Amino acid sequence: MELFEVDQDSFEDLPEFNDYLSGQESPIDDDLHIVSGLSQYSEAEFLDVLLARGFEAEDYGDVTRLEKEYTYGGDDYTAGFYLHYHGSENGEGGVVLLYTNQRKTKEIKHTVKNIFESEHGLYYLHVGPRLFQIVREEVLQNEEYAEIVEFVADRSKDSDRPSRIRPEFKRTIRYFGDDGWEALREMEENYGVRPRYLKFNIPNDASFKIARDGVFSLVDGRLSTLFNYVQVCIQEGMAIKQAFDSSDFEMVNNTENLSIPTAEPAVIELNSELQYDQLGNIKSRMDDEDYFIVDSFGQEGSVHFSSKVYDKQKENTFRLKATDDTIRVFPQEEEGDLGSFLRFHEFVQNHIDPGAEAIPP
Amino acid sequence: MPGDEEESGENAREIYDNVLRDEPEWRERKQELEDELLGEVDGSENIIKKKVEEAIRTGNKHDEMLTAVASAFNTRSRLTDESGWYVMGVEPLYEVDPAMRNPDAILGHSERNMVITVECKTGISEPQNALEQIRGAAENILGYSDYLEEQTGNEFDRVERVLMVPGNLVELARRAIDQEEREREPEDPIYLWTYHTFNEERLRLHRSFNERSETRSAHNCSLSQHLTEDGVEVINDPLASGDFYPESNPLKVLRNLFFDIPHSRQDSDGSIRKFTRGEVINIIDDPRTMTHYANGEIAERICDDLLSRMSNYNLISEDNPEEHGYSEDVELYSYRPVIDGMKADTIQSNLVSKYKENWISQKAEKEAVKQVVAQFMEGQSGLSDF
Numbered sequence: 001m002e003l004f005e006v007d008q009d010s011f012e013d014l015p016e017f018n019d020y021l022s023g024q025e026s027p028i029d030d031d032l033h034i035v036s037g038l039s040q041y042s043e044a045e046f047l048d049v050l051l052a053r054g055f056e057a058e059d060y061g062d063v064t065r066l067e068k069e070y071t072y073g074g075d076d077y078t079a080g081f082y083l084h085y086h087g088s089e090n091g092e093g094g095v096v097l098l099y100t101n102q103r104k105t106k107e108i109k110h111t112v113k114n115i116f117e118s119e120h121g122l123y124y125l126h127v128g129p130r131l132f133q134i135v136r137e138e139v140l141q142n143e144e145y146a147e148i149v150e151f152v153a154d155r156s157k158d159s160d161r162p163s164r165i166r167p168e169f170k171r172t173i174r175y176f177g178d179d180g181w182e183a184l185r186e187m188e189e190n191y192g193v194r195p196r197y198l199k200f201n202i203p204n205d206a207s208f209k210i211a212r213d214g215v216f217s218l219v220d221g222r223l224s225t226l227f228n229y230v231q232v233c234i235q236e237g238m239a240i241k242q243a244f245d246s247s248d249f250e251m252v253n254n255t256e257n258l259s260i261p262t263a264e265p266a267v268i269e270l271n272s273e274l275q276y277d278q279l280g281n282i283k284s285r286m287d288d289e290d291y292f293i294v295d296s297f298g299q300e301g302s303v304h305f306s307s308k309v310y311d312k313q314k315e316n317t318f319r320l321k322a323t324d325d326t327i328r329v330f331p332q333e334e335e336g337d338l339g340s341f342l343r344f345h346e347f348v349q350n351h352i353d354p355g356a357e358a359i360p361p
Numbered sequence: 362m363p364g365d366e367e368e369s370g371e372n373a374r375e376i377y378d379n380v381l382r383d384e385p386e387w388r389e390r391k392q393e394l395e396d397e398l399l400g401e402v403d404g405s406e407n408i409i410k411k412k413v414e415e416a417i418r419t420g421n422k423h424d425e426m427l428t429a430v431a432s433a434f435n436t437r438s439r440l441t442d443e444s445g446w447y448v449m450g451v452e453p454l455y456e457v458d459p460a461m462r463n464p465d466a467i468l469g470h471s472e473r474n475m476v477i478t479v480e481c482k483t484g485i486s487e488p489q490n491a492l493e494q495i496r497g498a499a500e501n502i503l504g505y506s507d508y509l510e511e512q513t514g515n516e517f518d519r520v521e522r523v524l525m526v527p528g529n530l531v532e533l534a535r536r537a538i539d540q541e542e543r544e545r546e547p548e549d550p551i552y553l554w555t556y557h558t559f560n561e562e563r564l565r566l567h568r569s570f571n572e573r574s575e576t577r578s579a580h581n582c583s584l585s586q587h588l589t590e591d592g593v594e595v596i597n598d599p600l601a602s603g604d605f606y607p608e609s610n611p612l613k614v615l616r617n618l619f620f621d622i623p624h625s626r627q628d629s630d631g632s633i634r635k636f637t638r639g640e641v642i643n644i645i646d647d648p649r650t651m652t653h654y655a656n657g658e659i660a661e662r663i664c665d666d667l668l669s670r671m672s673n674y675n676l677i678s679e680d681n682p683e684e685h686g687y688s689e690d691v692e693l694y695s696y697r698p699v700i701d702g703m704k705a706d707t708i709q710s711n712l713v714s715k716y717k718e719n720w721i722s723q724k725a726e727k728e729a730v731k732q733v734v735a736q737f738m739e740g741q742s743g744l745s746d747f
Contacts, residue, residue: 257655261649294709
């Protein structure tokens, strides 16, 4: 499946591009996917990362057309995207939006999704349980006749999420039905699952999906409606990025001969109290999720836990300090890794506390 | 002190070897005792493992306290900004003699001819000994003031002494200090700081004693006003922490070093299952790894101690460097087959696990030897009654 073509040479800004895609002359016949991510790099640096990974870029004003040929499983593919990069207000990094009509399980997964997961300084915009709840509430508030008509929700083995029915089981539920609002709530309460994706239908307006891995898909209707909720998610993502931006690492010279590594943390506030007896389970899940605990110390009383951790996926080391209501993440290099922090933030929401929230300064 | 323990161990070994020469049946008794100590006999518990794990915990807890001091008193902290006091040295004089009594940290001030020694104690089983230790350490600091001035750039001729304990030990510490005040009326008081980690991470100066006034219990400087009342919330300051300190427990040193070493080889041409003595020293010498003003001097000592134990436990062996492309003066080591793994985390996990196993085993053997000697001597004194 080839990337859709545009017959305009340049787009002045994202609204113009969105309008073009929504207009009468829209080149899109299938689902439109917007793959979103957060970057600690500038646009130029982000493009350099893509070019180093074999992409070719073509300038379309405020949008860049990207293409990459690759082979997978003996088959040749050409992945293509239209990139819009939105810089942060503080000038550090920004939001990446990649538009495509290609396949989530092939071109998207094998290229940009892989880059977000493995590259230093990048991560997809994770839509966790808390953000899904925010989006649901926004949709309910703004769209009188909106329905959730399809969803996939899952539960991992040994999950701590409350579940009335057989909590010891790992499960995935795929649901189709116009009573999705109620069904999702019932599944969450009874089976302790959390959304992997939700499909909303707003009659005579739009039908779209929002997925946990930051992929927004327009199935039918108005792109502008979907984009409202893309922006809700971006806002939350930027708040997490701000928490990361407030962290730092610096070697300080207390005396001429005594140099001490110091670090300011990014703070994740927990919604439910962390108990000492959870720590064993948490360490084991960290191991499952490709973290290696180099060294750690834990103390009962109220929780006092500190650790040096190696993120195997992002190849990044950081320190943690946890109390019963916060987890502090300390970078260990002058240039921290936003991608590693976002991945750990996702881990906290998925495996420790779904209501956990990174707090900007 | 560690030196005394080693000496008594060596004496026991000598006696044991002599006993075995004449009465070899004691070897069996030693094995029985060893099995009991390791919980391998019905009804027995592995008390050696418990002791080793407790020693590791205590060591790590001590390091947490020391890190709290470093975090509260570095040039980025609010307390240093407001009071002017900063950490000049962590475990000072370790490089001169590791067995010398030394404080855990010394704090200095650019406008004062005084330093503050801080001794962190996770437990006070012998309170008067602890206070004696603090005074001895402070004397050594004064005795080496010229040397320390060269190392730290700070001139001083007076010392204030601090005992720092976790919040739950404040009563025990207070009673010890009161007893010293009552019995010896020392000219220079020992100040008491408490470290609280219940729902917070806080450092406070304790001023309420029976045998001395609040004034005498406060520092002769602005530090008192910052540390009294609510004290300082350390968790709000940048974390100041390398991987370990010179006196950290060896397992902590091993965990950190032997993750970094194979990890740094992962992307290089060298085999991940080998390393050189030089690599170990370079990593320890890096201030991101170990916090000390004399990193370079201490690095060799720590490296050699650790490699000697690892060799002794049969975890590593020396290789011919020239066969592997190194010059002949390079000390090259490999992990023995018992240390499985081709990734840094696997190698580290296996090393740590085997090191701990051997540590426990060796400790049990030494303890069994001591008990055999004690039982033998008891038997001897029984005979002499006749």
